[in-house]
Every structure is written in structure tokens, then in C-alpha cells.
Amino acid sequence: MSRLLPHPAQSLLLLLTWLLLVDSIAFGQWLLGGVLAVIIPLACNRLLIEHPHGWKPLKMARFLGMVVVDILIANFQVARLTLGPVKKLRPAFIEVPIDLDNELAISVLVSVVSLTPGSLAADLSLDRRTLLVHGLDVPDPQAMIDELKLRYEAPLKEIFPCSPM
Amino acid sequence: MSLWLEILISALLLLGSGFVLIGSLGLYRLPDFFTRLHGPTKATTLGVGAMVVGSLIFFSAGEKGLSLHELLISLFLFISAPVSAYMLAKAAVLQELPLEPKTRGKPWEQ
Numbered sequence: 001m002s003r004l005l006p007h008p009a010q011s012l013l014l015l016l017t018w019l020l021l022v023d024s025i026a027f028g029q030w031l032l033g034g035v036l037a038v039i040i041p042l043a044c045n046r047l048l049i050e051h052p053h054g055w056k057p058l059k060m061a062r063f064l065g066m067v068v069v070d071i072l073i074a075n076f077q078v079a080r081l082t083l084g085p086v087k088k089l090r091p092a093f094i095e096v097p098i099d100l101d102n103e104l105a106i107s108v109l110v111s112v113v114s115l116t117p118g119s120l121a122a123d124l125s126l127d128r129r130t131l132l133v134h135g136l137d138v139p140d141p142q143a144m145i146d147e148l149k150l151r152y153e154a155p156l157k158e159i160f161p162c163s164p165m
Numbered sequence: 166m167s168l169w170l171e172i173l174i175s176a177l178l179l180l181g182s183g184f185v186l187i188g189s190l191g192l193y194r195l196p197d198f199f200t201r202l203h204g205p206t207k208a209t210t211l212g213v214g215a216m217v218v219g220s221l222i223f224f225s226a227g228e229k230g231l232s233l234h235e236l237l238i239s240l241f242l243f244i245s246a247p248v249s250a251y252m253l254a255k256a257a258v259l260q261e262l263p264l265e266p267k268t269r270g271k272p273w274e275q
Contacts (some may be wrong), residue, residue, distance in 0.1 A: 023234040075211040083193040093270035113248035117207040122254035134199045
């Protein structure tokens with residue numbers, strides 16, 4: 001990558017955020033946003049966690065679309081659970097083994113698990129191999145582990161190809 | 166603004182507020198700390214999301230033309246809500262807060 005733009009995707013995101021923030025696409029705002037999009041990544045370069053190499057933006061977009069649909073559906077399920085009889089809930093802690101080795105991939109997985117209603121990431125083991133998840137209503141813990149792994153972990157593994165830590 | 170647009174916006178606002186209300190009810194009704202955490206983190210997704218879309222349509226239909234900066238509210242919430250939920254849950258695990266007796270599995274010690 002060039003010295004001026006070490007993280008092009010991040011710069012693009014910053015520019016877009018700026019244009020949304022000022023709610024205008026005037027030439028001056030493009031210019032100002034462009035300057036910020038160059039300066040901020042350079043200034044924050046040392047603070048950032050390691051950047052994944054060769055991640056796939058298109059697959060990421062598809063994954064995020066799927067997550068949004070899941071969130072919509074699950075919201076209605078959890079609304080029903082919350083309003084229904086509390087005594088019938090079957091809360092459970094489950095331990096989900098994860099084999100993602102990219103920091104960013106793990107944080108995306110944790111965020112997605114917490115955003116999807118009904119499940120909440122509570123803790124990550126020190127070796128980053130197990131995620132403790134709390135479920136609001138879990139009929140079958142093993143089925144939930146399998147679902148989380150299949151629906152969210154497997155696509156993330158494709159989006160962020162393995163990089164040794 | 167046409168009547169249909171107004172109906173759509175009102176429906177979105179009602180849906181959003183409804184989900185925020187349900188989230189708050191969850192905070193009140195559910196039995197222990199961990200189950201209670203589920204309520205508010207959910208309200209931020211669909212609840213605020215629907216209100217944001219409503220506001221987006223309302224202002225885009227006005228004179229000023231397309232207005233998308235409400236989307237940033239959702240973006241920032243989606244980034245910050247899981248982090249705060251994670252930190253609260255982790256603190257609760259470390260403090261060994263009492264669990265609802267029916268809860269299966271338990272937090273580990275490390």
C-alpha cells in the first residue's frame with residue numbers, strides 16, 4: 001500500500017462518514033472529507049489493531065445484509081419472549097469454541113452475537129478460543145452452538161482468511 | 166407530503182417506539198442481570214433503526230432533498246452497543262452476580 005493511504009478501505013469509510021455527517025455533497029465537503037480521510041488513518045496508524053490482509057469487502061457486505069435480516073426476525077422473537085410468561089424462559093450459558101485467529105474477525109463475531117436478539121457475548125477466554133454466550137431462551141444448547149458457528153463464524157472465516165497471530 | 170407517506174412514517178415511528186418500550190419492559194420484568202441485559206441491547210437495533218428510517222423518509226420528502234445523516238446514528242449504535250453490553254456482561258461474570266436458578270451452564274472462572 002502507498003505511504004499516503006495505508007488503509008484505503010478505512011479512508012473511504014471516513015470520507016463517506018464525513019459526507020453523511022455534514023449531509024451535503026458540495027465540492028468543498030468532498031475536499032475537506034478527503035483531507036480528513038488521509039490525515040486520520042495516518043495519525044491513528046499506531047493505535048490500530050493489526051489490519052487483516054486480503055479481506056473480502058463483497059462477501060462482508062453480503063454477510064452484513066444477512067445479519068440485518070437476522071436481527072429483524074430475532075427482534076420479533078425476543079419481543080414475544082419478553083412479553084410472554086417469564087417463568088417459561090430457559091436461559092443458559094453456552095461455551096462456543098471459535099477458531100478465528102484475526103482480532104478484527106473475533107470482534108465482528110462478538111458484535112454480531114450481541115446485536116442479534118436472544119444471544120449475548122459475555123466473555124472471551126484468555127486464549128481466544130472460546131466465547132461465553134448467554135442465551136435468553138435456549139431449548140437446546142448444542143443446536144445453538146452449531147447455529148452460531150454455521151451462520152456467523154463460517155462466513156467470517158471466508159471473509160478474513162487465516163493470518164497467523 | 167402525501168397521505169401515504171405520512172402513514173408510512175407514523176407506522177415506522179410507532180414500530181420503533183414499540184420496540185424501545187418492549188426493551189424497557191424487558192429490563193423491568195426479566196429475572197436476573199444477564200437476561201435483563203437482553204432488553205436494552207435489542208431496543209437499540211430495531212427500535213432506534215425504525216425511528217431512524219422514519220426520520221430519514223420525513224426529511225428526504227421535505228424541500229431540502231435527500232437526507233441520510235440519520236444513518237450515522239444507527240452506525241454508531243451498532244458499533245458501541247455490543248461493546249458496552251460486552252463490558253457489562255464481563256463485569257457481571259467477574260463479580261459472580263447471582264443467576265436465575267434455572268440457568269443452565271455457568272460462567273467460567275479464569
